Amino acid sequence: MRLLVLGGTQFLSRAVAAEAVARGHDVTCACRGVSGTVPDGAELLVWDRDDEPPAAITEAAWDAVVDVSRLPSHVRRAVAAVPDAHWVFVSTINVYPDNDIAGTPATLRLHEPITDDIDPKTSPEAYGAMKVACEQIVAVGAASSMSIRPGLIAGPDDGTGRFTYWPWRLDLGGEVLAPGSPDDTVQIIDVRDLTGWIVDSAESRRTGTYDGVGDIHRLGDLLAQAAIGAGTDCTFTWVDQEFLAAQEVEPWAGDSGLPLWLPRPEYDGMLAHDPTPSFDAGLRVRPIADTTRDTLAWLRETPDAVRTGLSPEAEARVLAAWHAR
Ligand SMILES: NC(=O)c1ccc[n+]([C@@H]2O[C@H](COP(=O)([O-])OP(=O)(O)OC[C@H]3O[C@@H](n4cnc5c(N)ncnc54)[C@H](OP(=O)(O)O)[C@@H]3O)[C@@H](O)[C@H]2O)c1
Known part of the structure; x- marks a missing residue:
């Protein structure tokens, strides 16, 4: 598989790139390259997503894309550049406004989407609503797609230090x-379990919307x-x-x-969150x-x-x- 990881220099997206390399895939990480290094065996393609995509992105044939972005404009630009691939978009359970209710993607309501970019540092509450917009951009614009909404991600290399x-x-x-x-x-969800499921889903072109949560x-x-x-x-x-x-x-x-x-x-x-639909779709947790x-x-x-x-x-x-x- 020729996989484009939008990210690849930190935590989850870096782990996804490393796992895909380990499985023998041809992996390119497109990002600015300022948050860290890409894993051994992956290629770094420098792209600041505030700018138009380079020809190396638009002119290549990608089988799958994994994107972790928080900004609608970044996702819009990337989907327009690579519409024919299978997309796995990493969203968040913060798309759900009703934190008092347990449920699944089929039962929980979503924030109204925010389709403009809002700096998450100045407005953390816009994070979930922008992810809703990002999911919709991918669902409409990509040939086929899956959205995964993780809960708290734990494990080695976590830059947030919460489970740690x-x-x-x-x-x-x-x-x-x-x-x-x-x-x-x-x-919680172990980053390695989430990573394995993301790469499985890119390989099998799994579609639909799931929570990325453990037991x-x-x-x-x-x-x-x-x-x-x-x-x-x-x-x-x-x-x-x-x-x-x-x-x-x-x-x-x-x-x-x-x-x-x-x-x-x-x-x-x-x-x-009820993890049953995700387990039924192949997620396994340690x-x-x-x-x-x-x-x-x-x-x-x-x-x-x-x-x-x-x-x-x-x-x-x-x-x-x-x-x-
Ligand atoms: N941590 C949790 O517990 C948790 C929970 C729920 C959901 N999530 C979601 O899980 C994902 C985590 O992803 P992650 O660990 O890879 O970290 P991230 O902070 O979401 O993504 C960072 C990646 O995006 C790249 N990037 C940032 N700005 C860019 C720009 N202007 N142009 C191009 N690339 C840019 C960075 O590379 P450069 O800086 O090198 O360009 C880096 O590789 C996110 O989607 C997050 O919303 C996380």
Whole structure:
């Protein structure tokens, strides 16, 4: 297969290019080449998608395209340049506005599309609505296409550092601040499982729209499995969300945040998408313990790896306040 990866210099799109090379495909990564390197065996074709595509893109015959863009103008320009290929577009579960409801692509409503580019840094809430527009551009303009809407992507090379917090924290051992309730639902997707499915789907020209999500877990079970993967002995102290909020602990991300924790009931559905249609379409996911073990191994060999979440001092302060309440 002659595969065009739009991206290829970081995390997911780089992993897709690497997996396709490993399977013997002819892989070109088109991007600016500023976020990192493309994997060994893939060709870098320099293209700033703010500009018109180079002839090397428009004049070549591509079997499949994988695109991770967030900007409608970038997707519009690329689809117009490569309309005859099979497209696999990487979207997001942020296309769904109702985070309190669990469901599938067939049951959940979408944001109204935003078809103009809005800088995601100035307007993070436009992210999902622009992805809706991007999906529609691909569905209308490409010969055949699939859209995959991932939830939280975890694993080695994650530049957001969200799931990474947990392998790092569990590895420290001792008393661990566990957020919310052990019965809260949680869901991740290992980047390597998502990558394998994306390349499978490019190869088989799979069509349709799917969530890119793994099994639904209780948070208590996920952390227990993660502790096994990290090979550590720790105790969990569950602190309810009202107390965390009073201590100015943020949900999800950030230096004062706790990843995998989202306020309830507002986010009851966001980490509980039914993965059955995706599993039926070939997605296979590995155990949480394996993702944790491999993320920890990557962290140990990558001193500049990004990790979000509370510092040990901040965590100790909240735990002390909890015990003193
Ligand atoms: N992380 C998560 O938990 C999560 C959850 C749900 C969905 N997603 C989706 O998963 C995908 C992740 O993709 P990713 O890990 O590859 O990272 P990404 O940040 O989405 O994509 C970055 C790629 O786009 C290229 N790029 C950026 N600006 C460009 C420009 N002006 N011209 C050409 N190329 C440009 C970058 O290359 P250069 O900078 O080198 O040009 C890089 O290779 C995204 O679609 C994201 O929306 C992520």
